[in-house]
Amino acid sequence: MFREKIKVLDCTIRDGGLMNNHKFDLRFVREVYKAISEAGIDYMEMGYKNSKRLFAPKEFGKWKFCDDADIREVIKGIKSKTKISVMVDVDRVDIEDVLPKKDSPVDMIRVATYVKDVDKAIFLANHFSDKGYETTINIMAISRALDNELNEALEQLEKECKAKVVYIVDSFGSLYQETIEFLIKKAKSILKSKEVGMHAHNNQQLAFSNTIEAIIHDANYVDCSIYGLGRGAGNCPTELMLGFLKNPKFDIRPILDVISTEFIPLQKEIEWGYFIPYAITGILDEHPRSAIALRDSDKKENYREFYEGLVGEGED
Amino acid sequence: MFREKIKVLDCTIRDGGLMNNHKFDLRFVREVYKAISEAGIDYMEMGYKNSKRLFAPKEFGKWKFCDDADIREVIKGIKSKTKISVMVDVDRVDIEDVLPKKDSPVDMIRVATYVKDVDKAIFLANHFSDKGYETTINIMAISRALDNELNEALEQLEKECKAKVVYIVDSFGSLYQETIEFLIKKAKSILKSKEVGMHAHNNQQLAFSNTIEAIIHDANYVDCSIYGLGRGAGNCPTELMLGFLKNPKFDIRPILDVISTEFIPLQKEIEWGYFIPYAITGILDEHPRSAIALRDSDKKENYREFYEGLVGEGED
Numbered sequence A, B: 001m002f003r004e005k006i007k008v009l010d011c012t013i014r015d016g017g018l019m020n021n022h023k024f025d026l027r028f029v030r031e032v033y034k035a036i037s038e039a040g041i042d043y044m045e046m047g048y049k050n051s052k053r054l055f056a057p058k059e060f061g062k063w064k065f066c067d068d069a070d071i072r073e074v075i076k077g078i079k080s081k082t083k084i085s086v087m088v089d090v091d092r093v094d095i096e097d098v099l100p101k102k103d104s105p106v107d108m109i110r111v112a113t114y115v116k117d118v119d120k121a122i123f124l125a126n127h128f129s130d131k132g133y134e135t136t137i138n139i140m141a142i143s144r145a146l147d148n149e150l151n152e153a154l155e156q157l158e159k160e161c162k163a164k165v166v167y168i169v170d171s172f173g174s175l176y177q178e179t180i181e182f183l184i185k186k187a188k189s190i191l192k193s194k195e196v197g198m199h200a201h202n203n204q205q206l207a208f209s210n211t212i213e214a215i216i217h218d219a220n221y222v223d224c225s226i227y228g229l230g231r232g233a234g235n236c237p238t239e240l241m242l243g244f245l246k247n248p249k250f251d252i253r254p255i256l257d258v259i260s261t262e263f264i265p266l267q268k269e270i271e272w273g274y275f276i277p278y279a280i281t282g283i284l285d286e287h288p289r290s291a292i293a294l295r296d297s298d299k300k301e302n303y304r305e306f307y308e309g310l311v312g313e314g315e316d
Helices: A012-019 A026-039 A068-075 A115-130 A147-160 A177-190 A207-216 A238-244 A253-266 A276-283 A289-295 A303-312 B012-019 B026-039 B068-075 B115-130 B147-160 B177-190 B207-216 B238-244 B253-266 B276-283 B289-295 B303-312
Strands: A007-010 A043-048 A083-089 A108-113 A134-139 A165-170 A195-200 A221-224 B007-010 B043-048 B083-089 B108-113 B134-139 B165-170 B195-200 B221-224
Touching (some): A007 A238, A012 A026, A012 A043, A026 A068, A108 A115, A115 A134, A115 A147, A134 A195, A147 A177, A165 A177, A195 A207, A207 A238, A207 B177, A221 A238, A253 B276, A253 B303, A276 A303, A276 B238, A289 A303, B012 B083, B026 B068, B026 B238, B108 B115, B147 B177, B165 B221, B177 B195, B177 B207, B276 B289, B276 B303
Parallel strands (some): A007 A043, A043 A083, A083 A108, A165 A195, A195 A221, B043 B083, B083 B108, B108 B134, B134 B165, B165 B195, B195 B221
């Protein structure tokens, strides 16, 4: 019944960190790592590998930089088969900060890019591949990609890039399942030597179903996050993904436990999930930053005004 | 771009009433009716037409009985093209309580049934059709229906029933899109003279995507509820459905308004939406009653114990 090739990556700490400047304390991250390890999840993404020249360490939590020493503190003493992933953004990483794989606790480096920056992303992925890491390319804001440019980028990735996985990223949570089918089929048809992945956002409550849709059309790498924690509306919930997948190696119970003990209390500190402003930016295929700002303001429930503001801008 | 035959039914007051014994006050129901009317939604379902011999009126709100006089109070003075629907359950309605259509503000009567009770449902639907109402059959708990029995029921509905629409009802919120495709295609292939509808529950955050899936496979009647209000995890959110449908007659803005003014405050009185116990009953294809009871108890966040209790029961 199950497809052994499917790999689950939990990005709770990485995508969730976008909501609190990556200021998760060590205890919390260790609890999450324990739960993910016991659940049998394949990868856990800890955060970003950002340049400390571009971002002041005192303004952010550790997981904006993911120093190897900090990752070692997380995993110390915890029995696990889960691999460690970090994300890098084009133009925000100092490649000399990244040691060869043999000297690092990190297993995989994922390069996040827009279609327009694919050449830079290929350079980074190949560089990290040469250092011994598993690598992926994550194409963000795919809902805004022009079809001819996306085709060209995918062809270039197939020919020039050593990354073994290319992810489709629905950054704005705007896509319906018909477009997921279209994009995954396109990617599979061009990326003959690679796996395809899916990273979905939950603005329209479609993150889980879009990830299932991607699986139906042979995506084998799927992102999820515990209780959906992630930027704005969040991501595909890990607990639902484990309920859906039939691979006997997965166990939903450690995830249920950590939601009870850590994520219910966390809801008092960070707001994420289904809120109308996120639904509106999803429907309108807009970046969620305006919605996040609204939720931080005293107009947080002024939905019509927010909607009118976005549709009223016009574009010519 | 849009399919004119698609009819949207908002069941906020009817399905939401299952969370508060139908005790919505008149002002609230009028605000919802106004919003639905201004949004251009085709039908609004007010509640159930239950026998007052079976249920004591003093224990329930008006919308468990939907007297014509109470419906008239709701719609009085509000400009609207929205038709009024009520639901009846097999064995719970006194048919003599239902006046001929020409004497009632109700336009449509929906008969909710399990597969095993389809003969009783056909009798009721035909009776109400003869009284002049639009009628539908809503097959509940479809995830538990045996395939041969479902086939037989659908064939019987096609041959013997005057209802113009048959709904697939995913009562437990347990179905993934592949099964929705299977069921809608089956229903369409047998019910050649009828329309097919979809009523989804949101236990696994799949109510919206499953309703889209049904539309893709030619279901033309879709249920939704404002801000997803409904039993347990609730239903397909009306605001997302209007964002998806392209019919220019729909306007999302009145729905956004009523969420701001009525549904955000209502969240302090009634709990509905995505909570882990509802996800668990959805994953396990169980009725949500145990999850609703848990959320009312002092063990409301004891997810593992709840899960173990359901999977540990065993069946032989």
